[in-house]
Structures are given as C-alpha cells and as structure tokens.
Amino acid sequence: RYLSNLMIEAYGKCHSPQLALETFHAIKNPNLFSYNIVIEACAKNGWIDNARSLFDRMPLQHVISWTTILAAYAQARDLAQARKLFDSMPERTLVSWTAILGAYAQEGEIEKAKVVFDLMPERNIISWNALLAAFAQHGHLESAELFFDSMPEHNVSSWNAIMDAFAQDNQLQKTLHFFQAMAERDLISWTCVITAYSLAGHLVLARKTFDSMPERDLVTWTAMIQAYAHNGEPHKARELFEKMPFHNVVASTAMVAAYTFRGQMDEARKLFDSLTKVNMVTWNTMLTGYSQHGHLEQARAIFDTMPERDTSSWNVLIAAYAQAGYLVEAEKLLTRMERLDEASWTALIVAHLYHGHLHEAKSIFDSMTVRD
C-alpha cells in the first residue's frame, strides 16, 4: 500500500490522473494517505469533480483532506467553493489558512487577503509570502515593497516574488538591485533576471545571463526563447529551441509566437502542424498571428477549426473583423459570445472610433455591463 501510494503520487505529478485513479482503485484497503494523494492527483490535473467525489466518499476526512480539496478549488479559480469549504471545515491548520489566503491573493482580492492574514491565529514565512504575492502580482509595487520590508524574515521565494514584481513592471535597475541583494539565488531568481532583461530590450544581457547560470530547466529555456520572440528574433529563438533538451507545449507555443510576432505565418504554420501537442494558447497564437497580419480568412478558418475557444479567441477574431471594417460581423460575433470581458467591448469600441463612428462607440460604451 505504501508503494501504491507512492505510485499514485508519481502518476499525479506526471499528469496521469487516469493511472493514479486506477492504481488507487487497485488498493484493497486504501488508507488516509491513499485518499489524500489520489484526491490531490485528480485535483492538480483538473479532475476536480473526481477529486470531490472521492473526498465526499472517503471514510474519514482529515484536515489535510479538507485542505487539499480547498486548494484544488483555489487552483481551479473557484473562490466561492474554496471559501465554502474553508467555512465548513471542522478544524483549520496554518496550511488551511494560508491556502485560503493564497486563493484570495491569486484572484487579486487584496482586501480579503489582508483580512484573512490579520485573522490567522499564526503565520509563517509562507503566509507572509502569500500576502506579499497578492501585492506583487497585482501591480501594487509600493505596498509590496513596504510589506517586504516589514516582513520578519525572507526566504528565497520572498526575494523572488518582489524581484519578479519589478521585472514585470520593467524596472530593470530595481530588479537587479534585489537580485544582487539576495543571499542565495535559485533557478527562479535567475529566470526573473532573464525576463527583466528581455522586457527592457537587452537581449545580449539576457543571453549572457542564460549562459552563465549554474543550471537551467525547461522554464529557463522557454524564457530565453520568449526573450528572442518578444524582441523580434525568431531565428535565434529557433536555434535555441532546437538545442533544448526537451520541449513542452509552452516552449513550442513560445516558438510559434516568435514567428507570428513577426508575421512569419508560413513558418509558424509549418511548426504548428508539426507539433504533437498543442493547447488552446497555441491555437490562439496562430489565430492572433493571422488576425494581426491581415489574413482574416485564415484566422476565421483557425477559429472554426480549433477544438475549443476561450474569451480571448473570440476577442481576437472580433478585433480582426472590426479593424478590417466589418463592424457588423464583429458585433454579430459579440452577441454570440457567452462570456464577454472588457477586452471584447474595447475591441469593438476602438474599431468604431478608428472608423470615425463616435456615436456608435459611445452607445456601445454605455451599453457595457462591466467596465474597467
């Protein structure tokens, strides 16, 4: 059983919830660990309903089981369910508190995150980091830095979080300052620096950093490819892409984006067609490429072919029609969408303005249900 539990965990980490479940069901007397592990294996791979029904059916729910399923809902961005679980838990540990705090942090519910933080009976460095991340990842750089300075201690995650906040805000000097100030650095710290250089347009320095790192992983490689992509160097991106020890869908999509960014749609297409694994982001990348480089027909073909669409797929196509002057078609698409966001409306408004239809733009603006 001990070995089976390890197997289930391994399958979960390898994104094989199916095998994890099979292994679990083959155990004659699953213990608490077996349940907790299989629940997490399902949850982490998006099988939240399986996770939930296992949780509901398990003989005795430990606080760890509760926290696992709570974290699963948080990861699925179902804040309401996460909160409901938190409120109904028979007992809570520091981990449970930090999990709900992290859920609010992730959704940018800063005020609620603060409340949780203040209410927690105890805190550790991870709780502090969770609230720090709430500030850092939602553009509250000043609060983030103040909070960072007020923390009783820092670990490498704290440093990385604050450093990345400034990197994403394209404050290169500040980013480097934190990087130099930290006592120990890990892969994440180094990868942040690559991103910072890339966003600031310093490709050579980004590459120098990449070359001088003590070690690299898939994310590091992808960050460097993205650096070339973002700065309009698909050729160099490809060189690196070919040298990578492994590819995953994120790396491949970054490479596709390197081509689409420059409008090299034939190259993009060739790569896209050769990929064995793509996801919605990859499809959206192709869709965006065709849209932004005047290939409306191809964009539509992609849109109609892709297995599923998210809000940004719709937004891209709407913007493409709108920019090309097919405002009626754009509006028609807009009415067919299930979940609009601000970008959908903005695309249409901008298009009307671009074509001098001030009145229509205004009336669309007025009819919006949400604005940011």
Added chain:
RNA sequence: UCACUACUUACUGAAUUG
C-alpha cells in the same frame, strides 16, 4: 495484536487577446 515511524495539503519564474 499494539505502539512507533514513513508516504499526502499552503508561498515565488516561461507561451496567446485591448
């Protein structure tokens, strides 16, 4: 048989839309 121990949950980095 019992006990002990071990395995499970929370924070930071990479790809697509204004």
